[in-house]
Amino acid sequence: MSTADQVLAVNDDLPIRTNKPVHSGKVRSVYWLTEDDSKRLIQEKGYDVASDAPLAIMVISDRISAFDCIWHAEGGLKGVPGKGAALNAISNHWFDLFKKNNLADSHILDIPHPFVWIVQKAKPVMIEAICRNYITGSMWRAYEKGEREFCGIELPEGLEKDKVLPELLITPSTKGILKGIPGVPEADDVNISRKNIEENFSAFNFTKAEDINKYETLLKEGFGVISKALAEVDQTFVDTKFEFGYVNDAAGNEKLIYMDEVGTPDSSRIWDTKEYQAGNIVENSKEGFRQFLLNHFPDPDILLNKERMPEREALARDNALPHEALMDISRTYISIAEKITGNAIHLSENPKQEIIDVLRNDYGLID
Structure with a gap:
């Protein structure tokens, strides 16, 4: 076979x-x-x-x-x-x-x-709930350019790439295209602030304003539970994305729940702790594949620039990657799953x- x-x-x-x-x-x-x-x-x-x-x-x-x-x-x-x-x-x-x-x-x-x-x-909450424990990725790119406000949060001076943040940060973005919310562009995956959510909680599908605190609590608790368990298998939980929604139980009570996947290499960055302590970043997540793609194609801007989406789609459609590239990510995913479970x-x-x-x-x- x-x-x-x-x-x-x-x-x-x-x-x-x-x-x-x-x-x-x-x-x-x-x-x-x-x-x-x-x-x-x-x-x-x-x-x-x-x-x-x-x-x-x-x-x-x-x-x-x-x-x-x-x-x-x-x-x-x-x-x-x-x-x-x-x-x-x-x-x-x-x-x-x-x-x-x-x-x-x-x-x-x-x-x-x-x-x-x-x-x-x-009933989904229309927020990609992102939690960050380290400054890396898009947050680091923005910080390096001199931006000090991220999702309405003031970042201090002197932060260093790939280092732990002073505290766990919640940096939400939109899930899908939301229309008619003042100050929020009508596009998928746009960074938003807590103030945006508070002022328009029902537009984000929250039943009541108090549930904003609830979702933040669930986000931090979920992050904490996963982070602690990963530390026990020498892995560092860097950042992740959660999604939330409402359901009714058998008695008809509405409750806020976790939706979609949680703490996976698709929705999180996970680093090998021993390598990190030795000064190396070894990704046990999809981030390694993203880095491969950025290095594989001569013009990485196609992958990073949303204005070039048609070119990017053509790149993915018309280019068969080396067989080993997908086998490499297979080994990463299977290995981290076996460590965790x-x-x-x-x-x-x-x-x-x-x-x-x-x-x-x-x-x-x-x-």
């Missing part, structure tokens, strides 16, 4: 029973279950949600997205072997740890297969068929 066969690159063509279009994101695809199937599963499996809550099947893929494009390699390799299983295993591990520490719930109700989550529909990540021989079998036999979702 070739490596390419073990990769789940296309994940929006599964024969799962649905009466809505399949939503395919950069990495995950979402299948909304019919009302009947949602009700049946809630009853059969005893999920702690309202009896009429809409449920969905989320299927992760092995696709690799960087700089808002999907990349592929020579030899028909359309993704990174083991990446999907590694990401889900890491997220599942952190969500379990959050439960043990009495943090908020997540939107995940069940995990039928290493590639699959059953989730409840949540303490369990081996197994590469499936035929992930698509396995998913079909389990959803047909154990959940009755495939005819």
Whole structure:
């Protein structure tokens, strides 16, 4: 069997029973279950949600997205072997740890297969909640240019690249294009301040103003739990992105929960602690792949400049990367997942068929 066969690159063509279009994101695809199937599963499996809550099947893929494009390699390799299983295993591990520490719930109700989550529909908070413990990446680039205000936060003089910040900073950005918010450009992924959120909390989908404090608390608590656990396996949690949303439980109470993935190499920077202490940055996250791309192409501005998006899309579409580039990230993802979870990540021989079998036999979702 070739490596390419073990990769789940296309994940929006599964024969799962649905009466809505399949939503395919950069990495995950979402299948909304019919009302009947949602009700049946809630009853059969005893999920702690309202009896009429809409449920969905989320299927992760092995696709690799960087700089808002999907990349592929020579030899028909359309993704990174083991990446999907590694990401889900890491997220599942952190969500379990959050439960043990009495943090908020997540939107995940069940995990039928290493590639699959059953989730409840949540009302998303329209914020990419970013938490930073070290100054690096876009924050360092802005600081180096002389900017001292970041997301409404005044940064002190004298900070050094890749060094720990005086305190954990929350630097939110917009999730999707939000219209009609004073002082917030109508574009995805725009930095915003706490003041922007306070003055327009309902535009960001917060139910009430007090929930801004709640989301910041959940962000810091989640960051703290992951950071402590990573330190125990000699890894440094540099920064990360969380997403939040609202759901109702079986009793009808609305609650703020964690959504999407948490603490993964796709949504975080994770450094090898011993290497860092020796003065080297060794990335155990997607950042290493981003750096590879910046060095691989002669004009890195295409990857960094949002004005050049059509050129960037062409670059990703027309260039098969060296096979080794994706195998390298495969090793990084599998290795960090095994360190975090303490369990081996197994590469499936035929992930698509396995998913079909389990959803047909154990959940009755495939005819």
